[in-house]
Each structure stands twice: as structure tokens, then as C-alpha cells.
């Protein structure tokens with residue numbers, strides 16, 4: 001895949017990987033991967049455990065060397081350069097702060113080693129602590145801070161060096177859900193404020209959708225799609241992406257006619273008009289409709305529909321989740337907002353025969369991915 005195919009950004013990329021592979025013995029962890037990340041982008045590598053995202057990040061940082069291919073930062077080939085000679089800093093899941101040093105001294109550590117003038121160092125440390133909201137904690141020890149605060153110290157310690165690229169490897173992974181959500185918003189704000197390119201690794205799809213300008217979805221050492229969060233969700237490039245991001249609502253079928261005004265015959269027996277660009281007659285594919293885009297009942301004029309049996313109905317507070325089984329044993333998840341209590345009471349219960357419908361615009365066709373598993377997504381919750 002060329003950089004252009006992988007969705008390169010405007011201008012010269014700040015980070016570029018060209019046909020990069022990494023093998024550990026016989027095992028290929030990263031398989032011929034190309035990527036171009038633009039200046040000031042918040043770019044996320046997303047995928048299940050073991051898909052190669054940390055290895056990719058470590059090759060940019062210099063903790064691993066590529067077996068094949070080129071890694072460029074600001075146009076310069078950095079292969080062979082040790083981490084400290086690269087214009088990058090890394091924030092890890094474990095904060096790795098010095099317990100015997102104060103917060104301010106932890107942040108100043110890199111500057112002291114570089115022999116930056118004390119006055120200048122103090123100014124920069126003060127500025128970064130202010131940015132991460134820890135100015136008042138400057139004289140505390142790490143053990144006197146919460147996990148979220150310690151991670152913000154680690155962030156300030158990285159930012160104070162003015163790296164060209166900040167690499168973040170599951171930095172919020174050790175925090176509880178509520179703290180993680182708060183820090184996601186803060187991190188995104190800090191990234192906008194400093195304007196530095198962030199390359200972020202996570203297996204949490206919600207985190208990736210919330211924070212990123214663009215996301216690379218990885219599977220078995222390869223990139224399945226690079227796109228902005230809206231497109232990754234609404235227009236997944238493959239059944240793997242459709243299953244990994246959001247609820248896997250896939251209806252298998254066969255293309256009857258290709259092209260813009262194409263047709264697909266779903267295995268449930270219904271023929272639906274859909275743009276089938278890139279697919280040819282007879283090809284197997286899957287139709288994706290997100291749970292919130294499905295309606296119970298006939299739907300509007302020209303809306304396709306399929307029949308099914310309600311298997312379960314679950315009250316989720318803001319919405320009700322129905323699982324509907326189609327004739328071909330495919331299960332579809334439907335989310336109905338609980339805006340009106342009277343309407344909610346009318347929803348069909350388990351065992352009821354229903355029609356599921358959707359607006360044609362809300363259906364997106366994908367090719368079958370090569371062999372894959374989405375089981376690891378469970379970890380992300």
C-alpha cells in the first residue's frame with residue numbers, strides 16, 4: 001500500500017512508514033505497512049491485542065528496528081538512530097516516574113540531562129505543569145498523586161522536551177473508566193493546544209473515535225483502513241472494521257448487479273438496491289447497518305426491510321436494545337431511543353415477529369476480510 005492509498009495528509013508527512021515489516025523469528029508482527037501522518041495530527045493505531053500496533057509505535061520511537069522498509073520523521077530516515085536521537089518522546093501505560101523526586105523535578109529531569117539553563121528549565125516546567133493542570137502539585141511526590149495525575153506528570157515530562165512527535169502507548173489503560181473518559185477530553189485539548197503530532201495506540205474503539213483526527217484500524221500486522229472517525233464508523237472498509245468498531249451488524253449477501261445502481265441479494269431472501277462500486281456480480285459481501293439506523297416496522301417509501309424474530313429486548317436507560325434473528329440465522333442489534341415512554345411500552349417483546357427497515361443511505365457494503373477475529377474487542381469495554 002502506498003502512502004497515498006493509506007490516506008496521507010496535507011503537506012509533507014511528519015511520520016512516514018514505507019513498506020515496513022517487523023519479524024520476530026518466523027512470526028510477522030507487522031506486515032508491509034505504509035502510513036503517512038501529517039503535522040499536528042492526532043493519529044490513532046487501533047486494533048485487537050496482538051495486531052502489531054505497539055510494535056509499529058516502537059519502530060517510530062526507535063525501541064525496535066524494522067526488519068524491512070523505511071521509517072521517516074520529517075522526511076529524514078531514522079532507521080538505525082537510537083530513541084534518544086529521534087525527535088520523539090513516548091508516554092507509556094506505566095508512568096515510570098521517579099518516586100524520590102518531586103513532580104517538578106520529574107518533569108525537569110530530561111532538561112537537566114540536556115544541561116538546559118536552570119531559569120529556562122524552571123520556566124518550561126512551570127508552563128507544562130500549568131498546561132496539564134498540576135501547577136499546584138509541583139512540590140508533591142508521585143505517591144501523593146492519583147493515577148490520572150501521575151499520568152499527567154508523565155505527559156508534562158514528555159512535552160517539556162518539545163518533541164516533534166509524541167508517541168502514546170495505551171496511556172490511559174491503567175485508569176478506571178470514569179477517569180479515562182475525563183482524561184480523554186483533557187488529552188485532546190492539550191494536543192490541540194501544543195499542536196504536536198500525537199501517535200496514539202489503543203484497543204479501545206470508543207477512545208479512538210472520541211480523540212482522533214484519523215484512525216488506522218489494524219488486523220494481523222496490516223492496516224485494514226485509514227480514515228477519520230466518522231468514515232471508519234459509517235463506511236467501514238471491510239467486515240473486520242465493521243465488526244471491530246461498533247456492534248457487528250452484518251447481513252451476508254451476494255452482488256446481483258454491480259455499479260452505482262447495483263443490487264444485492266441478502267441471504268435472508270430480500271433483494272436491495274445499493275451502490276456496489278468495486279464489487280462485481282456474483283461476489284459475496286456483507287451489508288452493514290448500524291443499530292441506531294435500524295427501525296422496527298415498514299419504514300418510509302423505498303426503505304428496504306427484512307423479517308425477523310425478536311430474540312431479546314433489553315432496557316438500557318437511554319435506549320432499548322432488541323436482538324432480532326433473521327431467517328438466515330443472522331442476528332441484528334437494534335437500538336431504539338427511549339424518548340417517549342408510551343412508545344417504549346409498544347415495542348415488541350421476545351418471540352414477536354417484526355420487520356426491520358432502514359434508509360438506503362444507511363446501508364454500506366463491505367467485502368469479506370481475510371481470516372480474522374473480533375473476539376479481542378471484548379477487552380476494550
Ligand code: ATP
Pocket residue numbers: 024027029047048049050051052053054055056203
Ligand atoms: P497489545 O495491545 O496486546 O500490546 P499489540 O497490537 O500492541 O497488542 P504488539 O505488542 O505489537 O501487539 O505485538 C504483535 C505481535 O508480535 C504479538 O503476537 C506479540 O506476541 C509479538 N511480539 C511483540 N514483541 C515481540 C518480541 N519481542 N518477540 C517476539 N514476539 C513479539
